[in-house]
Structure formats: C-alpha cells, structure tokens
Amino acid sequence: METAPVPTTTDDEDVEAFRLRARQWLKATMPPLPDGADNRQLSWADESGQRDRRLQRLLFDGGFAGICFPTEYGGLGLSRAHQRAFTQESFPYEMPTLFNVPTLSILAPTLLDFGTEEQKKRHIPAILRGDELWVQFLSEPSGGSDLAGLVTQATRDGDVFILNGSKIWSSGAFRSDYAMCLARTDPHVPKHQGLTMFLLKIHQPGIEVQRITMVNGIAEFCQEFFDDVALPAEDVIGEVNDGWTVASRLLFHERDAVGGGSPYVSGVAVGQASDGGLRSDLVDLARATGRTDDPQVRQLVAEARVNDRVQGQLIERVSLGIRTGALPTPAGALPRLFAATNGERHTDIGLEIAGSGAGAWVDGDEAGLWGELFLMRQANSLGGGSNEMQRNIISERVLGMPREYAADRDRPFDEVRHNRTPQKPG
Amino acid sequence: MHFGLSDDQQLFRDTTAKFLEDTCPLDEVRRLGADEPDGFSRAWWRRGAELGWVSMLVSEEHGGGCISGQGLADLVLVAEEMGRRVSPGPLIPTNVVAAALSRLGSPDRGKELAGLVAGETVATWCADPSALGIGAPGGPLRAVAHGDGYVLDGVSGPVEAAGQADLVLVTAVSDGGPVQVALPADAPGVTTVPAQSLDLVRRFAVLRFDGTEVAGESVLGEPASTAADIERQLQDAVVLQCAEMAGALDRVLEFTIEYAQDRFSFGRPLASYQALKHRFADMKLWVEASHASTTAAARAVDTGSDHAAELISVAKSYIGAHAPTILGECVQLHGGIGVTWDHDLHLYSRRVIQDQTQFGTPRDHRERVAVAAGL
Numbered sequence: 065m066e067t068a069p070v071p072t073t074t075d076d077e078d079v080e081a082f083r084l085r086a087r088q089w090l091k092a093t094m095p096p097l098p099d100g101a102d103n104r105q106l107s108w109a110d111e112s113g114q115r116d117r118r119l120q121r122l123l124f125d126g127g128f129a130g131i132c133f134p135t136e137y138g139g140l141g142l143s144r145a146h147q148r149a150f151t152q153e154s155f156p157y158e159m160p161t162l163f164n165v166p167t168l169s170i171l172a173p174t175l176l177d178f179g180t181e182e183q184k185k186r187h188i189p190a191i192l193r194g195d196e197l198w199v200q201f202l203s204e205p206s207g208g209s210d211l212a213g214l215v216t217q218a219t220r221d222g223d224v225f226i227l228n229g230s231k232i233w234s235s236g237a238f239r240s241d242y243a244m245c246l247a248r249t250d251p252h253v254p255k256h257q258g259l260t261m262f263l264l265k266i267h268q269p270g271i272e273v274q275r276i277t278m279v280n281g282i283a284e285f286c287q288e289f290f291d292d293v294a295l296p297a298e299d300v301i302g303e304v305n306d307g308w309t310v311a312s313r314l315l316f317h318e319r320d321a322v323g324g325g326s327p328y329v330s331g332v333a334v335g336q337a338s339d340g341g342l343r344s345d346l347v348d349l350a351r352a353t354g355r356t357d358d359p360q361v362r363q364l365v366a367e368a369r370v371n372d373r374v375q376g377q378l379i380e381r382v383s384l385g386i387r388t389g390a391l392p393t394p395a396g397a398l399p400r401l402f403a404a405t406n407g408e409r410h411t412d413i414g415l416e417i418a419g420s421g422a423g424a425w426v427d428g429d430e431a432g433l434w435g436e437l438f439l440m441r442q443a444n445s446l447g448g449g450s451n452e453m454q455r456n457i458i459s460e461r462v463l464g465m466p467r468e469y470a471a472d473r474d475r476p477f478d479e480v481r482h483n484r485t486p487q488k489p490g
Numbered sequence: 491m492h493f494g495l496s497d498d499q500q501l502f503r504d505t506t507a508k509f510l511e512d513t514c515p516l517d518e519v520r521r522l523g524a525d526e527p528d529g530f531s532r533a534w535w536r537r538g539a540e541l542g543w544v545s546m547l548v549s550e551e552h553g554g555g556c557i558s559g560q561g562l563a564d565l566v567l568v569a570e571e572m573g574r575r576v577s578p579g580p581l582i583p584t585n586v587v588a589a590a591l592s593r594l595g596s597p598d599r600g601k602e603l604a605g606l607v608a609g610e611t612v613a614t615w616c617a618d619p620s621a622l623g624i625g626a627p628g629g630p631l632r633a634v635a636h637g638d639g640y641v642l643d644g645v646s647g648p649v650e651a652a653g654q655a656d657l658v659l660v661t662a663v664s665d666g667g668p669v670q671v672a673l674p675a676d677a678p679g680v681t682t683v684p685a686q687s688l689d690l691v692r693r694f695a696v697l698r699f700d701g702t703e704v705a706g707e708s709v710l711g712e713p714a715s716t717a718a719d720i721e722r723q724l725q726d727a728v729v730l731q732c733a734e735m736a737g738a739l740d741r742v743l744e745f746t747i748e749y750a751q752d753r754f755s756f757g758r759p760l761a762s763y764q765a766l767k768h769r770f771a772d773m774k775l776w777v778e779a780s781h782a783s784t785t786a787a788a789r790a791v792d793t794g795s796d797h798a799a800e801l802i803s804v805a806k807s808y809i810g811a812h813a814p815t816i817l818g819e820c821v822q823l824h825g826g827i828g829v830t831w832d833h834d835l836h837l838y839s840r841r842v843i844q845d846q847t848q849f850g851t852p853r854d855h856r857e858r859v860a861v862a863a864g865l
Contacts, residue, residue, distance in 0.1 A: 344863075344864075347863050347864055347865060350865060356865050359857075362856075362857060362860040362865050363853065363856050363857070363860070365860055365863055365865060366807070366856035366857065366858075366859035366860040366863060366865075367807075367811075367856060369804075369859055369860075369862075369863045370804045370807050370808050370856065370859055371808075373783070373786075373800075373801070373804045374779050374782065374783045374804065374808050377779070377782035377783050377785070377786040378778060378779045378782045380782065380786075381493065381778065381781060381782035381785065382778065382782075384493045384494050385493045388493050388494055390491070390493045391493075395778075398774070398775050398778055401771070401772075401775055402775055402779060452768070454771070455767065455768040455771035455772070456764070456767070456768075456771075458770075458771035458774055458775065459761075459767035459768065459770050459771045459774075460767070462771075462774060463747055463767075463770055463771070463774060464751075465747075465750075465751070465761040465762065465767050465770065466758075466759060466761060466762040468764060
C-alpha cells in the first residue's frame with residue numbers, strides 16, 4: 065500500500081503563477097522572520113507550540129496548507145514543484161516548521177496509507193488546520209535499532225486494548241496531541257507478527273510524559289510511561305498484529321523526511337540560505353577568524369560546500385530513482401546516510417577552522433559555537449535509524465547482500481531473550 | 491546509470507553500449523593498448539561517430555545535433571558507457587574542440603567540423619595553465635601579434651591524442667589577454683613529443699610551438715569573450731570526465747560486489763560479513779552521489795546556469811576525492827588478485843586516476859568552489 069503518488073511533472077506556467085500568488089499572499093499575511101532568527105529557534109522558544117499552530121492555521125485559511133496532500137482531506141493536491149516554489153517563497157517569513165517533522169511528513173502520510181476513512185477524515189484536516197501535532201512512539205528504552213523487539217504491551221480486553229510500558233526519543237511529545245504508538249499485541253508469535261499500531265491521544269490519565277535534557281541543554285526529546293491506558297479498538301491503524309507493515313511504511317516516510325525528499329514539508333526550519341539550502345556558517349567562521357586566505361581553510365570550506373551541494377543533488381536523484389522504479393524504496397537510506405555523514409564532517413571542519421576558540425571563547429565569538437556543536441555531532445547519525453542501520457539497509461536491501469544473523473528470527477517472541485520492560489523511576 | 495531518460499536518449503545510450511560491447515570488450519582494449527600505436531582504430535572511431543559521438547555539442551547547421559536539446563547531457567550518456575568499458579578513442583578532446591569550433595568558428599570552419607563530426611579526423615586541445623586558471627602542467631604558451639594573426643611559442647603539458655590529432659586548438663596568452671587559435675597539427679613549427687600515459691589506450695604527447703605562424707582566420711572568438719569561451723571548454727571537458735569516472739566506478743563497484751557474493755571464506759560469502767557490507771554501503775553512496783553531481787553539472791552547463799562554473803567543480807572535486815578510496819577499497823576487497831596485471835581492475839584505476847588528474851585536480855576545483863562560496 066502506498067500514498068497516492070504526488071504529481072511530479074506539471075505545467076511550468078502553472079507553477080510560476082502559483083509562485084506569484086504565494087509570494088503576494090505570504091507578503092500580505094505571514095510575519096517576516098526577524099533578522100538572524102530561524103524558525104526552529106522560534107518554535108523552541110514557544111514551549112506551548114501555539115506559535116506554530118497559529119501559523120499553520122494562517123496557511124490553512126489562506127489556502128496554502130497541505131500543498132501535496134489530497135484535496136478530499138483538505139489538501140491542495142498539487143505537485144512537488146508547487147510545494148518547492150512555495151517553500152522558496154517562504155524563506156523570508158515565519159513558518160510553522162514544527163509541523164513538518166514528524167506530523168506532516170511522516171505521520172500524516174502514514175495515516176493516508178493505512179488509516180480508515182473515518183480516521184483520515186477526523187485527523188488529516190485537523191492537522192492541516194494546525195489543531196493537531198503528532199509524534200511517533202516507536203523506540204523504547206530497552207532497545208533502539210531492534211525496533212520489532214519492543215516490549216511495550218497492548219493486551220486485548222473486550223473492546224479495548226490495555227497499554228503498559230514505555231517509549232522514548234519522541235520529539236516534543238509534551239506539546240503534542242496524538243501519537244502513533246507501536247505495541248506488542250501477541251507475544252506468542254515471532255516478533256514482527258505480534259505488533260499493532262495505535263492512534264493514541266497523548267494527554268490522558270495513565271500516560272506520563274517526561275522531558276530529556278540533551279548535552280546542549282535542549283529538552284525536546286521525551287520519555288513516556290504507560291500505566292493501564294485503555295485504547296479503543298477503533299484506534300488501531302491498519303490491522304491488528306500487522307503493525308510492522310504500518311511501521312515499515314512510517315520508517316520509509318521518515319527516511320524521506322530526514323533525507324530531504326518528502327513532498328509534505330513546507331518551509332525550512334534552519335539554514336534557509338537563498339542559494340539552494342547551502343549553509344554559510346563556515347564562510348562566516350572563516351571570516352570571523354580571519355582565515356579566509358589560508359589555503360587549507362579555503363579547501364575545508366569548499367569541501368563542506370561540495371558536500372552540501374551533492375547532498376541536494378543526491379536527494380533529487382534518489383527521489384527520481386524511487387519514483388520511476390529504477391531504485392528500490394530502501395534506497396531512501398542513501399540520502400539519509402549522506403546527510404548524517406555530511407553533518408559529522410561539517411562539524412569537524414568547523415572545529416578545525418574555529419581552532420582554540422572552540423574550547424574557550426569570549427562572548428560573541430563565532431568560534432565559540434563549534435565546540436558546543438561538536439557535542440551534538442552524532443545526533444543525526446543516531447536519530448531516525450543509526451548510520452549502522454542505514455548501512456545494513458543499503459547493503460542488504462539495495463545491494464542484495466546476505467542479511468545479518470538474528471537469534472530471534474522466526475521464533476516466538478516469548479521464547480527469545482530480550483530486555484525487560486523499564487520501570488518508571490521514583 | 492541515469493534515471494528519467496526519454497525513449498530517444500535510452501535508444502542512443504543502448505546503441506552505443508551495444509556497439510562498445512560488440513566491438514571493444516576489455517580483451518580488445520588490452521590488445522589495442524599493446525599493439526595499436528594510436529590506441530584506437532580510425533575505422534572504429536568513424537563507426538562510433540556515425541552513432542553520434544561527435545554530434546551532440548555541434549549545431550545542426552554544422553552537421554551536428556543532439557537528442558534531448560541538452561547536448562552535454564546526451565554526450566554524458568556516451569562518456570559514461572565508455573567509462574564502464576574503459577573504451578578507447580579521443581572522446582573528450584575531440585568533442586571539446588568540435589563544440590568550440592561550432593560555437594566560435596566562422597562559416598569556413600564548416601569543412602573541419604564536418605570531418606570531426608564524421609569521425610574522419612580527431613582533435614586535441616592544449617592550453618596555457620594560467621589561461622585555464624587551474625594547476626595544469628606545461629606552459630607558458632605565448633602568442634605574439636603578427637600581421638592579422640599570431641606567432642606561437644612554448645610547450646604544452648602532455649595532452650590527450652596530441653600525437654593522433656589532425657586539428658589542434660591552442661589556448662595561449664598574449665599581451666592583450668588569452669587568445670585561441672585552431673590549426674592543423676602538421677602546420678610548420680608544430681612538433682609533438684610522445685609522453686607516457688597511465689591509461690592503456692589513451693595516448694598523450696607534448697606539443698611544441700617554435701615560432702609557429704598562424705593567420706588571422708585561425709583565430710577563434712573575440713578577445714572580450716575568450717576567457718568565457720575557455721571556461722566553457724573546461725566545463726565541457728570536466729563534465730565528460732566526471733561522467734566517465736562515474737561510469738567506471740559504477741562498473742568497478744558492480745563487479746566487486748559480484749565477487750564478494752561469489753567468494754567464500756570460512757564457509758560463508760565475503761558479502762555476508764558486516765564489516766565488509768558497511769564498506770560496500772559507503773561505496774554505493776559515493777557512486778550514486780557521483781552520478782547525481784555529474785547529472786547536475788551537465789544540466790547546469792547545458793542551460794547556461796549561473797552556477798555552472800561551480801557545479802562542474804563540485805562534481806570534479808567530489809568524484810575526484812572519492813575515486814581513489816573506491817578504487818583502493820575494491821582492490822582490497824579482491825585481495826591479491828586485484829593487484830595483478832591479468833585482473834581488469836587496473837584498467838579502470840588507470841582511466842579514473844588519469845581523468846582525476848587532468849583538467850584540474852580535486853584540489854584545484856575545490857579552490858574554484860571556495861571562490862564561488864565567496865572566499
């Protein structure tokens with residue numbers, strides 16, 4: 065099952081006319097982005113998410129929300145080219161980019177793929193209107209990469225399922241409304257066959273959300289604890305015990321979103337340089353440290369720019385390859401791995417150019433950022449599937465190499481060793 | 491491998507691929523390298539020219555014509571197939587010169603162009619390094635005004651097909667800036683000195699100009715736009731190199747994967763070891779990215795994008811930086827057999843490393859990108 069394909073080709077004049085209309089509307093409606101600010105900072109500065117909900121509502125009321133979403137669920141049903149044009153025009157303005165990942169680019173498309181008509185009608189328009197922020201409840205404290213080995217249980221009891229366990233690494237769950245939650249509904253079959261995906265209202269009795277502070281002081285990620293939460297059977301997404309199919313599709317959308325190939329994002333959270341999404345931070349750093357004439361620094365800045373350029377080109381190639389069937393869908397792991405390794409290299413280059421200023425700096429020094437940035441160097445190589453998992457996917461499912469040995473393959477989950485359900489602290 | 495090609499482009503690519511497959515398998519490449527002084531057969535080149543190998547960058551009024559309206563993107567398909575088979579023939583210099591003649595030549599260049607397009611003649615290009623703006627070897631190549639033309643003096647670096655070319659495009663430096671002239675390779679005052687070449691079938695030679703007189707009718711282009719003309723020639727050459735490197739690396743990775751699937755150690759295929767699988771995954775990523783940057787560079791040049799100068803250097807420096815790693819890894823994954831003469835890997839390493847080092851090294855091209863970044 066797949067999302068209805070987003071049109072890829074379209075009349076150029078049509079896009080240009082749309083662009084002009086969008087430009088005028090944005091200018092008349094959306095607040096200009098303050099100098100030096102980016103949308104992510106502004107989102108995070110507003111703990112409640114009200115800023116982004118309000119902005120999303122403006123888009124919806126103006127007829128510019130959900131550009132690539134089907135019209136029957138409140139979208140515009142237009143092409144990627146239209147969305148791209150709108151995003152380019154949106155650079156100077158505040159945009160509700162909090163909605164982009166995972167709500168619009170991962171969870172809404174998954175709901176389109178597997179939701180019942182009733183679920184779709186109830187939630188997709190609400191999302192596009194800015195009324196619902198969604199998160200994914202997938203990872204658990206008991207394990208990251210082995211997603212299908214999760215231990216959170218949803219036990220059937222008449223018309224409801226009773227949820228117990230814990231989820232982690234959900235982004236912004238504290239300010240969100242709904243989650244897609246993957247839980248074990250049958251422990252007596254091999255792990256992939258006993259999972260079910262649920263549509264879950266986050267703020268209700270029996271669910272506790274705790275925030276996790278990362279090394280850079282940001283507390284976006286959360287951990288949730290479930291204590292006998294009753295889930296109505298009509299909130300199952302897809303089929304009972306077929307949650308892995310839904311989760312796989314969700315992860316496909318996630319790769320698309322994180323790799324930059326999703327047609328469902330609108331606007332850019334950070335680094336919306338006018339020049340094709342290129343980052344200028346290293347050029348600024350070279351200038352600030354007075355090293356623009358150092359041949360080694362010039363080489364390093366150029367290397368980073370080459371990587372950024374190629375990242376965009378690779379996204380375009382892989383998206384085209386998957387759409388035309390020339391590449392299998394797991395090839396979405398390629399841009400994902402590129403973005404992560406490029407991010408690591410970008411940080412290293414910044415650290416090298418920053419020099420001693422990365423370790424000790426005076427307030428306002430450009431170099432001072434880079435030591436702090438290094439602390440989060442691995443974040444994008446872990447979140448949304450580690451680089452190691454991406455390399456497994458590429459080698460096994462793109463190149464066709466033998467799969468890794470797994471002790472739990474084809475064995476009932478309750479006969480295999482696994483980590484325990486974590487207990488709520490305190 | 492290109493995605494989203496038109497039917498005509500696919501037919502064009504497949505015809506060239508089949509022709510190369512039928513007429514020039516790797517055994518034939520080895521034979522040509524050993525036995526054929528020119529490294530390729532003229533009759534064979536004419537047959538290739540009939541398939542359109544020298545037509546894509548030449549205007550229709552000069553007897554050329556491309557498939558899709560984007561000539562370089564079309565020619566990239568040929569270069570990539572040639573890279574996959576380390577094919578012989580002066581594809582890059584002949585096309586660069588033919589394109590320049592078509593763009594800049596007066597109508598009486600029609601006969602020379604017809605010869606190139608038909609594959610009857612081939613051409614080479616040598617340039618003074620300072621006029622090219624990258625760290626090319628050789629030079630200086632000086633042009634001193636004389637009558638309505640110039641007198642040339644100087645020595646080029648080793649250039650491809652200089653010993654085989656019928657026509658030479660010379661980019662020299664005069665007191666008034668760079669100048670370009672096209673003259674017969676056997677003109678008085680032009681001598682060639684054979685050089686060594688890493689590639690088995692691509693011959694290189696140094697061109698020497700000793701008071702070589704060229705008439706005004708041999709001059710290409712206008713002084714004010716010559717620097718831009720040279721840049722465009724460099725762009726054509728670099729994009730074709732990138733396509734060739736990407737094609738060659740793609741093929742090397744392909745047969746190395748096959749080898750890893752078939753080869754057993756400790757009772758299991760090499761391709762089942764995670765430590766090796768992850769290295770293959772990285773290589774797949776770099777090869778796909780190489781194709782992506784080549785496609786983007788060709789499109790930028792074809793459409794006259796403001797970013798063309800940067801994007802050819804993005805492609806060259808990206809592919810050039812990863813090529814040695816990929817080749818080295820593939821030799822390593824083959825084991826000792828990969829370092830033998832009989833194994834085909836070195837044919838590819840020769841071609842790719844040669845491409846990587848000519849018309850600017852990755853380092854040279856990164857400097858161009860630094861300028862584009864505003865440094």
